Amino acid sequence: MPVLQTDQTGFLLDGKPFRFLSGGLHYFRVHPEQWRDRLRKARLMGLNTVETYVPWNLHQPRPDRFVLDGGLDLPRFLDLAAAEGLYVLLRPGPYICAEWEGGGLPSWLLAEPDIRLRSRDPRFVAAVDDFFHRLLTPLRPYLASRGGPVLAVQVENEYGAYGDDTAYLEHLADSLRARGVDVPLFTCDQPVDLERGALPGVLATANFGSRSAHHLAALRAQRPEGPLMATEFWIGWFDRWGARHVVRDPDDAARELDEVLAAGASVNFYMFHGGTNFGFTNGANDKHTYRPTVTSYDYDSPLDEAGDPTEKYTAFRAVIAKYAPVPDAPVPGPSPKLTVPAVTLTRSAELLPSADGLTSRIASRRPLTMEELEQDFGFVLYETTLPVRGPALLEIEHVRDRAQVFVDGQPVGVLERENHEHALAFTVPRSGSVLSVLVENQGRVNYGQGIHDRKGLLGSVLLDGVEPSAWTNRPLPLATLTDIPFAATTTTPVGPAFHRGEFDVTEPADTYLHLDGWTKGNAWVNGFPLGRYWSRGPQKSLYVPAPVLRAGTNEIVVLELHAGPRSRTVGFRATPDLGPTEE
Known part of the structure; x- marks a missing residue:
């Protein structure tokens, strides 16, 4: 079984020098039938490890319910990583940021009006301890100490940017240990927050995307001994509604990577493959103005949203080859893509008149x-x-x-x-x-x-x-669409409405839903929630994973919150439109 240790200069794996060549790959942002493909492409780029957060809010949607199957089958993801010969860096939070809804913290915590999140508030730490127990008990066999792929586990996430309560971090570390985590722990922070977020006796790592030599030198100054590691080496960025699609020059990112590896440091790309904020799962930022994140989490990564290698993939692979063996195999080609030029949505149901059939009314003052x-x-x-x-x-x-x-x-x-x-x-x-x-x-x-x-x-x-x-409240989570009373119509509703259509597919393949002329809302294909669209951009298409489709007749449902186009048509195309770019 692999044993990860540290010495004065770096990592040791089974007593031999080891460097993490890792990439972020969030299982919850990728269709589970595509996990194997993405992991194989990570290995072929030269990576020896993948990193993933764990979204508490999806795994424990209610205090008494825990989910660890389907698209949240983390044990299966870890099995597939191990089968591909990859190690894993596990980041269970409880807070993950990740441009994810609520930073991964479940919304039911906020039912307590005065709760203090990410603190020693007894209600919060009791919930965290329960989450760790439910999550880590079935994950123990996947720790490296027991022959599994998980080499190290992170404590919290960029806590130094939020607080400085060392006792809170100590509680989390103790909670992880009490639940069987006997592999090394680590923290990660931006360099300016390193001391606030560090925990004595736990490896401190840094997050940055430029001026790599400078930041590694600053990390070494604060930590004279031990490994140097960039846990989040930012090689792209996320998008928000109303802005431009952010990209980064591949050659510039490759030069920064070369600096990191030349310094002998370990690295984890954030992201290797970003994936998608399916459904309603995107997060938001609020620095005096609220800014929601878009559906796509393409992140200008080495693998794009559909899992196809980009220029960054090739550029990074060449840099990695200077420092470590890279598999002797060609760069994988793009996946097949599907085109269905025009699909008319012939049946509709207005939301407000349909609300009574979708949910019950709750009266309140x-x-x-x-x-x-x-x-x-x-x-x-x-x-x-x-x-x-x-x-x-x-x-x-x-x-x-x-x-x-x-x-x-x-x-x-x-x-x-x-x-x-x-x-x-x-x-x-x-x-x-x-x-x-x-x-x-x-x-x-x-x-x-x-x-x-x-x-x-x-x-x-x-x-x-x-x-x-006197108010009535009607929750509309739209977790399922089975009770929507669709009917044939030739008029376009003036308010929010669901629209349904069908299209035929001979052979399922990845595709992109384009909603030209639509304003704002959400879309589902065969009941799978693709995410939000909004004409303000930058994103103008939604990724449709091939496993969502089936040979034969398929269903698309669009919830348009305003007036949709009179034609009520959508198209599936072979290429995405993530909007005008900004470097």
Whole structure:
């Protein structure tokens, strides 16, 4: 069984010098039937290790429920890595950032109004201990000490950018050890946060993407002995809605990699293969302005979103070959791609009239948050009765994150957290009209103090200065689409509506869904949630993994939150459109 140790200068594996040549590959962002392909391509690039976070919020969606199968079958992913001859760096958090919804912290924690996340708050650490017990008990056979591929385990994640409570980190380390983790532990932080996030007796590593020699020298100055390692060597970046698609020159990234390896350091690419924020799983940032992350997590990585090698793959492989053996095999070619030029969505169902059949009403004196409704993702529909006709002013203290407002089913405006919008004026046509507010969770904040990010309508909600005292709340997580009452229609709804169509496939292959003329919403193929689309870009297409399709007839459903195109057509193309680029 492999044993990882450290000496004064580096790592030792079974007593011999060892260097991590690793790449980030998040199993939860890749269709499970594609794990084997991505792992093989990691080995062929010259990597000896893959790194993955563990998303607590998916594995434990409720305190009493734990999921470790299907797309969350981490033991299977580890088996496949081992079969490919790859070691694993495991990063179980509990906080992972990762541009992932809430940084991986489950939303049910926020049902406690005053909970302090990432702290020694007894409620938080008790939940973490329970999570570690449920996760690590079945993972013990996968530790290197027991003959498995997991060589090391990370404690927390970039904690120095959040806090400086060493006792909190010590508790996490003790909790990992108490649950059988007997392989080396490590922390990772940006160089300026290293001391705040370090833990005595635990290997400290650094995260950076440029000025590599400078940052490694700074790490060595703070840690005169032991291995040098870039746990997150940033070779690309993520995108946010309303900006440009971020790319990085392959030659520039390869030069930085050469600096890292020439210094004798170990490296983990962030990312080797980014994958996709399927469904509603993207995170967001909030540095005084809320900015949600897009669906694609392509990250301008060596493997693109569809798992095809890019110029970076070839450039990195050449650099790695200067320092370590690289398999004598050609660079893998791209996967086959599917094209279906035009699919008409012939059946529709308006969301507001269909809501009663999709979920039950919950009465309350004020709007309830998603967390109070035990809801993780999706939408909440709030409704109340308007007592008088004429001009009205709606004021909402906190919109989390985007509220579409309707009177008697007719749209009267939108309030967006991103634009710091809180008030909307409209005209009420009659006494007894129904005010409907459809609120979308666009992604919980994944970085900084903003992770305490509750969703829905928060704080006071006033109509002409008065708080309505009778509301109904309808959670719309849209985990399944089976109860949607589709019907043939020739008109285009003016409000949110589901649209359904069918298309035939002879041989399934990767493809990209293009929604030209559509405004904003979500899409599903054969019930699989592809993610969000938004005409503001930069992303203009959604990746469709080949395993989602089947030979014969396939179904596509689009939830359009505004008015879709009159033609109600979509297309599947062989190439993506991630938008205009920014270096």
